[in-house]
Amino acid sequence: MILSLPLDDGHTLDVRIRTSSRAKRLRLVSSLRGVEAVAPVNYNMAELQEFIKSKKGWIRKTSDYYGKIRQKAGHLESEHVLYYLGKKFQFKVVKDRLHSATVSENLNTITFHVRDRRRYKHHIQEWYRRQTGQIIAERLPPISKQLGLHYNKFSIKKQKSRWASCSKKKNLNFNLLLAAAPQQVIDYVIIHELAHLVVMDHSKKFWDLVATFDPDYRSHKAWLEDHAPVIGVQDL
Ligand SMILES: [Zn+2]
Structure with a gap:
């Protein structure tokens, strides 16, 4: 009662x-x-x-x-929630002798096995760096080929306020947290940076070019803007 x-x-x-x-x-x-x-x-x-x-x-x-x-x-x-390929996962940190991470799609959990639990944020960051590196290595070459836009090299970096950037030397940088975004959104970021090889600024000409490669780019751009604070670009 x-x-x-x-x-x-x-x-x-x-x-x-x-x-x-x-x-x-x-x-x-x-x-x-x-x-x-x-x-x-x-x-x-x-x-x-x-x-x-x-x-x-x-x-x-x-x-x-x-x-x-x-x-x-x-x-x-x-704080024990993270995004991976656009999906929300609960994460657990357990002490272990070897470093590893297990993603369970069914349970919606990611378990990080770490030697030093106090440094778990560092381990999660390194895990993101590997995931993002793999995804970019898989997606960037075919998209670049398809669009006929050729870059010099790419790197995965810890960037506080940007998802990606493009240098005058045609080098592309991607934020290590990019693996948090859905696949189509990651593809949009790749297209965005490749389009900068043709148009460096964010003029109408630039967005028109992006739109020809990714007609749905507005919703992909919005996803990044909406999720930047929760993914914690500033946190890790
Ligand atoms: Zn841009």
Whole structure:
């Protein structure tokens, strides 16, 4: 049974009522799960309500306290999420003698085996670097051939605010976190950089060229803009 306690600010606070044969008198328990009133089996409802009302200040204070902890825990949980090929994965870090990573599509989890758990962010970064490197090595040559746009060489770099860049020497740089994006979005980034070999700026001429190779480029561009903060380009 749940008793809704009206608060001064218009909100209500739910107090779960649980009877216990061992309870000799009314008592309140506050925890991460919420506030619970433990009552003897033959409790009097009016008495219970009166008791809860008299403890309103305490209930308010402790539930605020646990509420903050819950929020923090939720925040930590969200930090254990990463994107890989456009999909959200939960990740786990386990201590092991050898470094490895296992991706489970079914369970939606990636497990990182690391020697030093304190350096897990570094390991995740290196994992992204390998994934991105493989994808670019696979996709860039055929796309370049197909478009007839030839680059010099490419590299995978840690870049804080850019997904990719193109130099005057026709060298292409890709952000190591690019593997977080869906395949079509990665292809768009490749097309975008190859198009810079013809038009260096972001003029209408440039976007028209991109559109001929990727008619859906607007939605791909939007995906990157929307996800840049959650993928945490600034974090890793
Ligand atoms: Zn550009």
